[in-house]
Amino acid sequence: MAVPGYYELYRRSTIGNSLVDALDTLISDGRIEASLAMRVLETFDKVVAETLKEKTQSKLSVKGNLDTYGFCDDVWTFIVKKCKVTVEGNPEEADSQTIINVDKLRIVACNSKKSE
C-alpha cells in the first residue's frame, strides 16, 4: 500500500554517503541526536526512491554478455560482462545518448512496489 518503508540501498550512493558523513559529524559535534539522524535517513530513502521514480527522464539500457544471474529475497542480481550501457537523456537534446563501455557491470534490481 502507501509504502511504509523504503529500501536503504541509496544510502550507499555518493549523495547518500555524503549525507551519512554529514550526519556523523553532526552527531559527533553533539548538534543532533542519533535518532534524528535515523529519521533524516528514512526521509532520504523515501525521497530518493520517489524522485527517481517520478522526476527522472533518463533511460538506461544495457547490452552485453550475461555472466551470472540470481534471484533471492525478491532481489535480482545480474553480472553482465563486456557490456555497452546506453544512457538516453532528455529526448529533446540532439546528442542525448551517451554510450559507456563497461568490462563488468553488476545490476541489483529490487521490487519497486515492495517496501522493505
Place this chain on the structure above:
Amino acid sequence: MSSIEEVVNLIETLYSANPAIDVNQIQQNLQAIQKSNDGIHLANQLLTGASYSNNVKYFGALTLTVQLNLNVESFETFWRLFSSNLVHLIRLCGIYASDTRSNASLMIAIKKLMSNLSLIFITINETEHVTEDNNTQVIKQWNNPINTFIHLFSEYGSKQVLANNWTNVDDPMMAQLLQQSINCDVSYDNLLKFVATSQTFNELTLTFTEIIIEDLTKYQSKKHNVTRVHEMVHERLYISTMALLNINITLELNHIHNITKLQLSDSVFKCTYAWINYISMTRHMSSVTSMSLSEIFQNLMNLMCQSSDQTDNFYIAEKVLSIFGNVFANDPTMMSFDLRQQIEVIFLGISRTSNTNVDTSKNAWMLQYMNYLVTNEMTEELKELAICIVDYLQISNLDVCNKLFSSVHSNDYNISQEYIKVLLQMTNFPLTPVLQEFFSVRMVDFWADLADSYVNLPNEALLPNSTQIGIDIFQQVINIYLPKISLQNKQKIIEEDAQDESAIHEFDDFRSAVIELSQNLWSILGNEHLTNMLVGGIGSSDASTLPEDGKMSVYYQIEAMSFIADALMSDMNLSESPWILNILRKNPYFVRNILLLFQISIQMAVTSKAVSILKINMVRSSSKMIGTLAGYLTSNEADLSQCIQTLFQGLESCSAELSANKDVYDKVEIMIIKTISIICDTCRQQLSVQYLDHFIGVFSSLLQPTATVSGFTRSTLAKSVGYIIECRVQNGPEEQGKYIVQILDMIEDLIDQCLDSPVNIQHERKDYILNLLNCISEFGSAMIHDEDYESTALIQMLQQYHEFWQNDPFQCRVKLLNLIERILGSPVFNKDSSFVEVCCLILGKALTLPDDDPHFLRYSMSDIINVMLKYVQVIELSTSLPYFIYLLERLVIQFKTQFSVEEFDYLFNELFIKYYNALIGRDPDLLQMMINFVITVLDKAPHLVLNSKCLPGFIIPQCLKLLPSNEKFTIVAVTKFWTKLINNRKYSQADLANMQSLIMVQGQELVYQTMYGLYHTQRSDLNSYTDLIRGLVAKFPMETKEWLISALPQICDKPTIHEKFVNRLFVTRGSRAAGNVILTWWLECTALPSY
C-alpha cells in the same frame, strides 16, 4: 529557568516568524527542561493554562511525547503520563467542539495528544506481563482507545465530574474515572449515538482511530515486532472503526442529520485510507489474523455509484476511485474476487468470467462519469481514472492471457474476444494522448505485459489458433498506437501550452514506451506482421506526389512508422538479413520517402517553438533511419548516393543558417553529421571506390575558416573520411599514404597559415586551430582497424604496409611532430590544457595498437619522451600534467620491456618529484594521478617500481604520510597502492623478496598510519582501507597482529574494543565480512550509531 512564564515566552519566541534570539540556544534550553524530571509538570501547566496560545499547548503535548520516550521506568510515572494525555485530550477536544471555527488551530495539539496515546496503546499492549504483578493498579492491556475516548468525552461536562477537574490531573475522582474508562465497553448503539451527537464528535473519533493506525503502521515498518498489538487491534479497535466507517459511508449519519446533499467529510476517506494501508501491511504477517475490508469496499462502491454531477459533481466518486486506485496499484488482492468482478463490470461493462447475470447498468454510471470528465476537460481526473482502471486490468493480465491463448480454461472464447474488444476500444480513446486522455498511455504497459505473458506460455498449453489470435490482437494494438504517437499530437500539446515542458516530456516518454512495446510485439508478430507492415506503410507509394492538402499528415504518419521501424531494425544487421533486404527492395519508395521526410524537416522554417521541436523530432527520426539503413545501402549504390547527397544538402542548409535559431540548426547539424559518419563507417568499401575524392573535396571546403560548421562536425567528418581512406588498401600503401598526406597537408597548411599570420591569435582563431588538431586526432582514430574487421587485401600486404609506415617516406610523423612542437613551444598555446590534451592524443594514438598493425602515427618511445621532457617545464602543470601522465602510462604499458629502472627513475623524478612540493602534493587530483601511475607500473612492470630509487626515497614515505588523508580520492589511491604493493600476482621471486623485506621494515609504521587514518576517516571512506588491512593480514599474519596490538592503544584508549577487533579480524574471511569487522570497530570507537 525561573518561572513558567519564562518558558512560555521562550516557546512563543521559538515559534515566532522572526525570532530575535538564537533559535538553537532556545531549542537546547527547552529540550533540557522537556527531558528533565519536571517535564510532566511543565507539560500539565502548559496544557492547562487558559491564556496560553495553541503553540504553547502544542509544546506541552510535545513535552509529554519526550517524557513518554524517556521517563517511563515505573508504572506510576507511566500512569501519570497516560492520565495527563487523556485528561488534556478530552478537555481540548471539548474546547474545540464548542467552537470548531475559532479553535481550529487547537487541532495540532489534539493530534499530538492522540499520537501520544497511540504510543501508550502500543506500549501497554506490547509489554509482556510474564510474572504476576501484585500491583492491581497496573494496567496490563488497553482494549480500545476509541471506547475510552467516547466514554470520557461523554462524561466531559456532565454533572458527575466538575469542569475544573479536567484541569487537575491529580484529582482522585478524575483518577477513578480514568481507571474505569480504560477498558470500558461501548455498545454499537452508544457509538452511533455518540457520533450522531455532532459532526465534530464524529470527526474527532475518526481522526483518533486514523492517528492510532497510522502510528502503528509506521511503528511496524521500523521492524518492531508488535504482534500482540495487532491482535488487540483486530479484536477491538478494528470492529469499532469498521462500524464507525460504515455508519459514515452508508450515509446513516447524513440521514440522522437530515443532510439531503451527498456529502462526506474528508476525515472518512483519510481514515479509510489509513486503515487500508494498515491492513495491507499486517495481512502479509503470518502471525496476524486477517482483517476483512469487504464491507467497506462494497459500501464505497455503492456510494461511488450514487455520486453524480447533480449530487456532488462526482466529488465522492473521485475520492473513492482514488482509494480503489491505491488498492489496485499496491495490494489488489485485498479486495475479494467477487468485489473485483463487480468493479470490472462497472469499469468495462463486461465480465471476463461470464456474460450472464451481468448488471451493465453500473457501467452506464462509469460512462456518465467519463463523459462528465471529458466534457468538463478534467484531464487530471481522467488521468487518475485511467491509472485506476489500468492498474485494475493489470491484476488479471495473466488470467486474460490464459483465457485468450491457452487451453487451460474452458472459458467461452467469445467472452474473451468481447473483453479484448472493449480493451482495444479503451486504448483507442478518441482524444489526444497526454493532453486530453491517458488511457492509451497507461494501456501500453498492459499490452506489453500481455505480450510478455503470451510469449512465456508453454507451447503445449497454447490453443491451436493462438498464433493467429495473437497476430490479430497485437496488430490492432500497433495500428491504434501509430496515430497516437504521431507528432501531430505533440504539436497539439505544444500549441496548448508551449511552456509546459512536463507534458512534452510525458509525450516523449509515451513514444519511448510504444517503442518498447513494439520491440516486445516483434517477438510475436515477427518481421512478417510487423516490420513488413511498417516498411510497406512507409514505402509502398510515392509520398512526393501527394496533393498539398493533407500532405503534412502523411509525413507525420511516415515519421511515426519510421520511428518504430528504426527501433526494430537498428538491432538487426541489415547486410546479413536477406528477409529485410528483400522487403526493402520490394518497397521502392521506402528510402525515397524517408529522404523526403528528411528533406521536408530540413526545409521547415523555424517560426515557433512548436516548429523547432517538431523539426528536431523529424530530423532525428529520418536521419536515424538513414543511419540504420547503412547495412542495406552497402548493396544499393543508387540509394547510397542519394542518401549521401541528401545528407550533405541538409548539412549545407544548416551551415548556411545564421538566424536567431542557430541552436536548433546546431542540433540538426549534429544529427546529420552523426548519420554521415555511420554511413561512412558501414559503407566505407563502397564509398572508397567512387566517393573518396568527393568526400575530400567537401572536407576541404568545410575545413576552411570561413565555413560556418561546428568543431564537432569538422572532426566527425575527418573521422568519416578516415574510415573511407582506411579501407583504400587494395592498391598498396603508397596510394593510401598519398591520401593520408593529402588530408594531413590540408590541415597542416591551414594551421600554418594561422600560426604564420601576423595578426595576434584571437580567441576564435585559437579555437579553430584546436579544432584542426582535433581533426588530425580523429582522423588518426579512424585509421585504427576495428578488431572484428578483417581486410583480406590488407592482410595480404601487411608486411608492405608495416615497412611503409616504419620508413614513413612522406615524412608524416616528422611533419606532425614539428607541428606539435610548434604548438607546445608557443606560449599562446602551451598554457591551454586543451592543446596539450590533443597533442598528447596524437602522440599516443598508436600506443595501444599491436606491434604489427601499421599506423601513420606510430611514434617511437624516445620521440614521445623527448617531447614530454622538453615541454613539461613550459606547460601549465596544474591543468596539463594529467595528459602527460596519461601519455606516460600508455608509454610504459607499450614499451614495458624496453624501459630500464634508470629511465623510470629519471622520468619519475623529472615529471613528478620535481613538482611534488610546489604542486602535486597540494592537488588531490594530481596526487591521485601520480599514485595511480605508480599502481599501473606496479601492475604492468613491477620490477621498475620495486628496484627504483624513488621507492624508498620518495614513494614509500609520501604514501605513508598520505594514509590518514582527509581527501577521498587520495585515500582510495594510496590504499590501492599499498594493497597492490603487498599483494601483486605479477611479482617474480626476486620482486616478492624485495617487497617482503620492505614491508618488514615499514610494517609497524604502515599499520599505525593505516589504523590512524581509519579511525579518523569518515564512514564512507572506511571501505577503502578494507583491502589493505586484509592484504596485510593475509600476507603478514603474525607480524600484523603484533603491529596492531602495538599501534591501536596509541590511537584510542579502548583496549576491550581493540582486542575484540584483532581477534575477529584474524578469523574473518571475505571482503564483506572484514568490512563489517572494521565498521564495528570504528563504530564502537567513535560511539556513532549503525544506520
